[in-house]
Amino acid sequence: FTEERIITVSGFVREYNPIKRSQFSTLQTPLFIRTIILRPISAYQTRNIISPIKILRSLAAPGLAFLAMSSTTDNSPATTKYDPDQVLRVKKLSENATMPTKGSPQSAGFDLSAAESCTIQAGTRGIVKTDLSIACPPGTYGRIAPRSGLAVKKFIDVGAGVVDADYRGAVGVVLFNFGTEDFEINVGDRVAQLILEKISMVPAVEVEELTETERGAGGFGSTGVSKKQRTISPGPGAQ
Numbered sequence: 614f615t616e617e618r619i620i621t622v623s624g625f626v627r628e629y630n631p632i633k634r635s636q637f638s639t640l641q642t643p644l645f646i647r648t649i650i651l652r653p654i655s656a657y658q659t660r661n662i663i664s665p666i667k668i669l670r671s672l673a674a675p676g677l678a679f680l681a682m683s684s685t686t687d688n689s690p691a692t693t694k695y696d697p698d699q700v701l702r703v704k705k706l707s708e709n710a711t712m713p714t715k716g717s718p719q720s721a722g723f724d725l726s727a728a729e730s731c732t733i734q735a736g737t738r739g740i741v742k743t744d745l746s747i748a749c750p751p752g753t754y755g756r757i758a759p760r761s762g763l764a765v766k767k768f769i770d771v772g773a774g775v776v777d778a779d780y781r782g783a784v785g786v787v788l789f790n791f792g793t794e795d796f797e798i799n800v801g802d803r804v805a806q807l808i809l810e811k812i813s814m815v816p817a818v819e820v821e822e823l824t825e826t827e828r829g830a831g832g833f834g835s836t837g838v839s840k841k842q843r844t845i846s847p848g849p850g851a852q
Contacts, residue, residue, distance in 0.1 A: 733798070740787055757776065
């Protein structure tokens with residue numbers, strides 16, 4: 614593994630000997646439950662330590678013996694350590710606001726939920742409140758995208774989906790109902806997803822000329838159609 618993990622190990626002590634206080638707190642009773650930070654494996658490679666049990670033994674002074682009964686990994690948001698610059702900061706603006714969540718660890722987007730009940734009539738559009746304000750990580754912006762299920766089943770699309778990194782107002786979701794039936798929304802319904810995308814922050818500079826390319830000024834569809842061959846008609850008397 615390459616990231617820090619917080620683990621909890623429980624068991625009982627077979628012998629009482631001093632423990633390095635700076636690394637592992639002194640055991641007070643035969644039965645113990647202790648939580649430690651498990652560092653990346655590279656930090657222990659020189660001692661060939663791999664398992665949490667071996668790490669605990671390495672932290673103890675010589676002579677300590679214990680039997681480990683169980684160990685768990687706690688990756689909950691309250692205990693997991695993050696790079697402070699690489700998190701999506703979220704502020705709830707009302708009791709109806711729902712914290713953005715991911716459907717799976719590898720999901721690209723955070724689900725955004727409605728903070729109000731409303732109806733988007735067929736063939737119309739509307740703004741759905743989330744009652745959330747966010748701060749995107751440096752070098753990124755938030756793109757509000759449609760949820761695939763709503764797009765396929767209800768013909769619901771999303772518009773105006775850019776949340777700048779310096780925007781601190783309430784996040785609203787613009788929904789278009791391209792279906793033939795009204796779309797009913799209740800508080801807590803997932804209506805869109807927020808995807809964090811990297812962006813280059815560069816200035817705009819006016820120039821006299823641009824560099825030449827093979828495409829040139831070719832516009833819509835110019836790269837998807839092969840060039841037409843010019844046909845020359847034979848002249849009079851040609852065989």
